[in-house]
Amino acid sequence: MFDDFIIRAFVAGIGLALITGPLGCFIIWRRLSYFGDTIAHSALLGVVIAYAMNFNLIIAVFAVSCFIALSLLFLQKRTNLPDDALLGLLAHSVLAIGLVLLGILSFIRIDLMGLLFGDILSVNITDVLFVWVGGSIVLIVLILIWRPLFAATVNLELAKAEGLNADLANAIFTILIASVIAISIKIVGILLITGLLIIPAAASRNLSSTPIQMAIISSVIGLVSVVLGLQTSMIWNSPTGPTILAIALGVFTLSLIPLKKLLISKKKIELSN
């Protein structure tokens, strides 16, 4: 069954959507969308290292992403610079180092478009395994650290004061983001992954009234976007990653319609009649 590249694409895409849902919610709640971008930019360095040393791409990107994430935590403690400045510093300097290395190691040939925008139709069975095994681990860890992480998201000092290990939860969370970005490189590419994290979560915000609801609805929206996006891209022969995001944007637009209000006012009209 996994011989068919279309099926592999569906399985990988659906798996990714299920993880990006809840993680994307935390990224929105904690205002970390630029953080996702930073990790994604630095992924280029991981890709170059993987090619140069003939190493597994996902693991190399994961290692570099973790290094960047932990550097950020270190810099936050050591400097007085605001977070967005630190993120800009890391994102572009690591991107630059990646490009310099790429130039020096002239024997490396990288499909730059594939790297930037992903190519879900080219995922192999190993990639699918990485998505589902890695994704399951990410989800389980997220569920395990949910309480301290969520409490720290609402108020860091309160969480710390009442005995939750907020610092540890924060550090683990950054590593989770790094892993999801590593997993998703081949599927949606480094330019679009932040979109897959944020757009379904943003749409879900408009539809939910509790945090857990938002996380679950976000996964469902991601899933719908992947399925519809893949099918649409096959019909129109459009690039898959961008099509998925375009569909997600469509769902977001629909989510802006205030359904509840419309329903209530309809009822009122019925009642007054």
Added chain:
Amino acid sequence: MNNSLVELNNCGVFRNQKWLVRGVSLKVSQGEIVTLIGPNGSGKSTTAKMSLDILKPDEGTNTIKKDIRISYVPQKISIDWSLPLRSIDFVNLVTKHKTSEINDALGITGIQHLINEDVRNLSGGEFQRLLMARAIAKEPHFLVLDEPVQGVDYSGEIALYKTIQEIVKKINCGILLISHNLHVVMSQTDYVICLNGHVCCSGIPSSVIKDQEYIKLFGSNIDPTLSLYKHNHDHHHLPDGSIKEADKNK
């Protein structure tokens, strides 16, 4: 015999080339309300944070009894717009409670009807009551209240302070309270510490108000008879303004 929940011993915090607060010693025991008073920037919140171990003292030691439940009502807390959060979710933030417990806690602070309301729709005073309810629901051993009644209307303020006293009696916890309301501080606490970057004076309320340092900070025009005056209502109001039957144990 040492029954203290939290002890600070000559603690100080040094930030940006200056001491925020220095030489603070205090002890909170079970069933005791200790109050910190002092002008803005005198290190009250910093001291509270040391007692919670959020801030590590740069000198001195802070000791917190092991395995006690702690509740904290911070001075400022803002909920991000992107968070869908109802009152009930907020009460469950650190520890999960039964719905009946949550109802009780919200009832004590008078906002039971707002249990499923989105937190961002609450007014400042209602949110403050929610913070208190969350802290109470945990039945803490040690409770830190950093200006817990800011933004609460006047009758609600007195009611909330009464609630605080009732909680101490009911669950026998120790409270560290930061308050600006000298009237309440002087009439309802066991021990007062007057801060201004260091401990100016401390003791039981009736001795503190006679202290020269205290008079320097808060002025001598605070009539001690007035600030110690326990004013007795023959009735009191519910949060919505209606009158509850007259207090019987007067």
